[in-house]
Amino acid sequence: xxxxAPTTGEGAFRSLTFEGLRHAYxxxxxxxQAVRDLDLHLEAGEFVTVLGPSGCGKSTLFNLASGLAESxxxxxxxxxxxxxxxxxxxxxxxQHDALLxxxxxxxxxxxxxxxxxxxxxxxxxDLRDSLADFGLEGFADRHPAELSGGMRQRVALxxxxxxxxxxxxxxxxxxxxxxxxxxxxxxxxxxxWDQDHxxxxxxxxxxxxxxxxxxxxxxxxxxxxxxxxxxxVDLPRPRRADQLASDPRYVELRAHVMSLLHDPVEQGxxx
Amino acid sequence: MITADGLQTAPAPTxxxxxxxxxxxxxxxxxxxxxxxxxxxxxTATRYGLPALVLLALLGLWALLSVGGIVSDxxxxxxxxxxxxxxxxxxxxxxxxxxxxxxIALGAAIGVSLGLLFGVMVGxxxxxxxxxxxxxxxxxxxxxLALAPILVLWLGFGIxxxxxxxxxxxxxxxxxxxxxxxxxxxxxxxxxGRSLGASAWTLFWKVRVPAMMPHVFGGLKIAxxxxxxxxxxxxxxxxxxxxxxxxxxxxxxxxxxxxxxxxVIVTVIGLGLFLLVSLLERRVTPWARRADEI
Ligand SMILES: Nc1ncnc2c1ncn2[C@@H]1O[C@H](COP(=O)(O)OP(=O)(O)OP(=O)(O)O)[C@@H](O)[C@H]1O
Ligand SMILES: [Mg+2]
Numbered sequence: 001x002x003x004x005a006p007t008t009g010e011g012a013f014r015s016l017t018f019e020g021l022r023h024a025y026x027x028x029x030x031x032x033q034a035v036r037d038l039d040l041h042l043e044a045g046e047f048v049t050v051l052g053p054s055g056c057g058k059s060t061l062f063n064l065a066s067g068l069a070e071s072x073x074x075x076x077x078x079x080x081x082x083x084x085x086x087x088x089x090x091x092x093x094x095q096h097d098a099l100l101x102x103x104x105x106x107x108x109x110x111x112x113x114x115x116x117x118x119x120x121x122x123x124x125x126d127l128r129d130s131l132a133d134f135g136l137e138g139f140a141d142r143h144p145a146e147l148s149g150g151m152r153q154r155v156a157l158x159x160x161x162x163x164x165x166x167x168x169x170x171x172x173x174x175x176x177x178x179x180x181x182x183x184x185x186x187x188x189x190x191x192x193w194d195q196d197h198x199x200x201x202x203x204x205x206x207x208x209x210x211x212x213x214x215x216x217x218x219x220x221x222x223x224x225x226x227x228x229x230x231x232x233v234d235l236p237r238p239r240r241a242d243q244l245a246s247d248p249r250y251v252e253l254r255a256h257v258m259s260l261l262h263d264p265v266e267q268g269x270x271x
Numbered sequence: 272m273i274t275a276d277g278l279q280t281a282p283a284p285t286x287x288x289x290x291x292x293x294x295x296x297x298x299x300x301x302x303x304x305x306x307x308x309x310x311x312x313x314x315t316a317t318r319y320g321l322p323a324l325v326l327l328a329l330l331g332l333w334a335l336l337s338v339g340g341i342v343s344d345x346x347x348x349x350x351x352x353x354x355x356x357x358x359x360x361x362x363x364x365x366x367x368x369x370x371x372x373x374x375i376a377l378g379a380a381i382g383v384s385l386g387l388l389f390g391v392m393v394g395x396x397x398x399x400x401x402x403x404x405x406x407x408x409x410x411x412x413x414x415x416l417a418l419a420p421i422l423v424l425w426l427g428f429g430i431x432x433x434x435x436x437x438x439x440x441x442x443x444x445x446x447x448x449x450x451x452x453x454x455x456x457x458x459x460x461x462x463x464g465r466s467l468g469a470s471a472w473t474l475f476w477k478v479r480v481p482a483m484m485p486h487v488f489g490g491l492k493i494a495x496x497x498x499x500x501x502x503x504x505x506x507x508x509x510x511x512x513x514x515x516x517x518x519x520x521x522x523x524x525x526x527x528x529x530x531x532x533x534x535v536i537v538t539v540i541g542l543g544l545f546l547l548v549s550l551l552e553r554r555v556t557p558w559a560r561r562a563d564e565i
Binding site for chain 1: 457459460462463464465466467468469473477478481482556558559
């Protein structure tokens with residue numbers, strides 16, 4: 001499962017487009033505009049990181065992408081066609097691993113597949129053997145409480161991967177980890193991504209993480225979120241955090257992104 | 272383990288492939304597990320040993336006060352008199368305890384079912400919650416036990432009014448715990464599930480129900496410690512049989528050892544219920560960390 005290419009054929013996922021997305025919570029005077037006039041395009045296989053101030057509407061953007069929230073007006077398009085209802089290509093992963101404490105590692109990994117409607121047996125079929133790919137061999141029958149933070153996030157990542165959905169919505173997946181574990185997880189994710197090039201949208205608050213991981217980096221404005229700038233990360237892959245630190249191009253990119261985030265004009269815009 | 276191209280080389284003997292260093296349990300982790308086990312054993316000793324000591328000390332104090340004649344045996348029988356009564360009058364105790372146990376069993380079955388049902392309905396429906404939750408909490412200031420005589424008037428001297436009281440006592444903590452349990456579900460798992468097309472029914476059984484169980488057991492424990500007392504007090508207000516009836520009768524006959532004997536039995540029933548719920552809890556929610564575990 002883990003090495004399987006995203007579904008091929010007619011319905012295969014080729015691109016994702018956001019066209020003038022808008023979303024508000026509440027109505028009338030109390031309405032909170034979370035996303036406004038947001039445009040973005042992703043080709044299958046891209047790794048795009050999304051950077052934005054906290055509360056600007058990043059998670060809302062993901063809910064629009066998955067179809068859990070609706071854009072009015074504006075559209076989410078898959079392969080150029082607007083989607084109605086749920087997006088059949090997405091799978092989430094979150095900062096708080098949201099593992100089920102009563103399930104073993106194996107059963108947690110199978111959860112996404114059970115949600116997709118597979119029988120328990122079918123859902124677990126090849127998963128036990130794949131645990132090693134996520135550094136979880138020998139832990140199939142342990143419970144989340146027995147795992148380290150990094151391992152828990154690998155369980156969550158594997159659970160998301162195991163859905164075989166081609167478009168991964170990773171919402172600050174490593175945000176709660178300590179710095180060392182975080183770097184390890186970043187490199188781990190890059191290795192995984194290198195194997196089957198799923199399309200990844202990756203939200204983060206961390207500039208270094210955004211540059212290390214992404215083919216492209218999307219900087220969002222304060223709320224309501226709109227794309228301030230798209231930055232191509234023209235650093236060769238494979239990348240390693242320790243080697244990038246001294247790369248002049250990396251330093252340059254980093255300075256640019258930091259200046260965007262600290263732009264005083266932009267900071268006053270939140271309303 | 273990680274080469275410049277970001278892929279794994281052949282696995283090093285100490286680390287498995289794909290493993291960023293913290294995969295297999297290390298020596299330190301194994302030792303920690305052993306330490307946890309021995310700590311648990313010590314905790315068990317503290318858990319049962321200390322309370323047993325305190326209990327013995329209290330019994331000693333009681334014996335001292337009563338046998339020593341510091342307190343008249345008209346109001347405080349000796350532990351030995353009580354023990355003797357428990358043995359000699361066991362048929363009488365059993366006949367009455369049976370009735371009380373039946374009231375508790377019926378009340379618990381109905382109260383837990385209603386509490387779960389109501390809790391789930393209110394917990395899953397925001398509108399219902401807004402409308403009913405404040406009323407539910409407010410209803411707790413109703414002096415239900417004080418209403419027991421009226422219940423007897425309505426429902427007679429049989430077990431019906433006692434069952435109603437037990438139901439009412441159990442219903443509240445179970446309902447509140449269920450509502451809280453449903454609220455404690457990770458919103459992110461629900462989002463993960465919904466985005467994959469999981470139905471509300473699937474999410475309910477696979478996520479919400481197991482997640483709420485530790486809370487429900489918290490409520491059940493509280494309920495279990497009230498249930499026996501509630502049944503007995505309900506019996507005070509008018510009953511032919513039951514430990515509460517036995518106590519009121521013995522009290523007016525100045526048969527103080529029987530009063531105390533009944534108290535002992537009610538205590539044992541209460542403890543037994545609590546233990547039963549705790550055992551069930553371990554069975555059903557072995558993963559949950561319990562706050563009342565030392
Ligand atoms: N269900 C909701 N009802 C009302 N307002 C909401 C809701 N969800 C989010 N909001 C508001 O919309 C705005 C955007 O929220 P969102 O969660 O998308 O931001 P975010 O960028 O993901 O934040 P963070 O950095 O904290 O993860 C915030 O101001 C938030 O308070
Ligand atoms: Mg968010």
